[in-house]
Amino acid sequence: MRNEGWGEVDRSTKPQSYIDYLRGVSALDSVQEFKRKSLELMGVRPGDTVLDVGCGAGDEVVALARMVGESGHAVGVDMSETMVAEGRRRAADAGVRADFKVGDAQALPFEDRSFDAVRIERTLQHLPDPDRALRELRRVCRPGRRVVALDPDWGSLVIDSEDEEMTRRLIRVHASHVAHGQMGRELWRRFGDAGFEDRVVECVIAHSTSFAVADAVLGLRETVDEAVRDGAINPVSADHWLDGLRAADEGGRFFAALSGFIVGGRAP
Numbered sequence: 001m002r003n004e005g006w007g008e009v010d011r012s013t014k015p016q017s018y019i020d021y022l023r024g025v026s027a028l029d030s031v032q033e034f035k036r037k038s039l040e041l042m043g044v045r046p047g048d049t050v051l052d053v054g055c056g057a058g059d060e061v062v063a064l065a066r067m068v069g070e071s072g073h074a075v076g077v078d079m080s081e082t083m084v085a086e087g088r089r090r091a092a093d094a095g096v097r098a099d100f101k102v103g104d105a106q107a108l109p110f111e112d113r114s115f116d117a118v119r120i121e122r123t124l125q126h127l128p129d130p131d132r133a134l135r136e137l138r139r140v141c142r143p144g145r146r147v148v149a150l151d152p153d154w155g156s157l158v159i160d161s162e163d164e165e166m167t168r169r170l171i172r173v174h175a176s177h178v179a180h181g182q183m184g185r186e187l188w189r190r191f192g193d194a195g196f197e198d199r200v201v202e203c204v205i206a207h208s209t210s211f212a213v214a215d216a217v218l219g220l221r222e223t224v225d226e227a228v229r230d231g232a233i234n235p236v237s238a239d240h241w242l243d244g245l246r247a248a249d250e251g252g253r254f255f256a257a258l259s260g261f262i263v264g265g266r267a268p
């Protein structure tokens with residue numbers, strides 16, 4: 001869930017579970033900070049026309065609609081009909097005017113230079129061709145205005161476990177099940193390669209001291225199942241590792257953290 005299937009939410013037997021997952025992630029203070037910083041970096045002004053690519057359930061489109069005000073225009077685009085429908089619902093509930101469209105980040109359905117600011121959150125990591133998407137984001141952004149991308153870096157995951165070797169192995173499995181599991185650290189370079197100017201970077205560390213929260217957001221049990229399926233670990237050691245984390249949680253000793261990176265650049 002946290003890693004796979006994001007390119008085909010509509011084909012899932014449980015599309016609502018993706019929306020539920022996004023809600024759980026958004027509930028974390030550190031994720032709210034991640035989102036807030038990215039919105040600030042966009043340099044949005046009242047009256048602007050702005051775009052959120054891979055907008056998911058649409059909360060940031062609603063936030064952008066408030067930032068640009070009545071004279072502006074906020075647009076969300078997502079590959080998934082389920083997400084676009086949820087975005088429309090949330091905008092209506094929030095009483096803001098915003099448009100949502102189904103579309104591919106790698107071939108955006110918009111004219112050149114049609115937006116004053118563009119963002120893409122936790123989506124580049126899942127795309128077959130993230131560089132093509134960045135070139136598309138640059139194409140639709142007006143010269144001198146900003147494109148902002150944010151992604152975690154799954155290679156930066158830390159989990160305080162007594163079994164360090166097993167933890168390292170599981171973190172590798174975890175990252176390998178995302179198309180671009182180290183997108184966070186690659187954003188700076190990819191923005192440069194895509195021709196963005198005046199690049200800026202911000203870092204956020206999300207942490208959890210609760211096994212239940214970390215499991216829901218990071219998919220710890222799911223990763224263990226994947227590692228067993230991949231043959232990277234045996235089921236007995238897998239259970240032992242998870243039991244160790246649960247025991248740590250009961251003793252108030254559980255800790256996990258993940259780094260997220262935000263990169264912004266001006267369209268030339």
Ligand SMILES: C[S@@+](CC[C@H](N)C(=O)[O-])C[C@H]1O[C@@H](n2cnc3c(N)ncnc32)[C@H](O)[C@@H]1O
Nearest residue numbers: 006007054055056078079080104105121122123
């Ligand atoms: C992890 S979610 C992030 C959603 C949202 N940006 C957020 O931060 O809450 C990834 C989103 O990218 C969308 N997505 C996946 N592939 C896409 C593509 N090729 N073009 C546009 N959106 C895509 C998914 O439908 C999903 O809504």
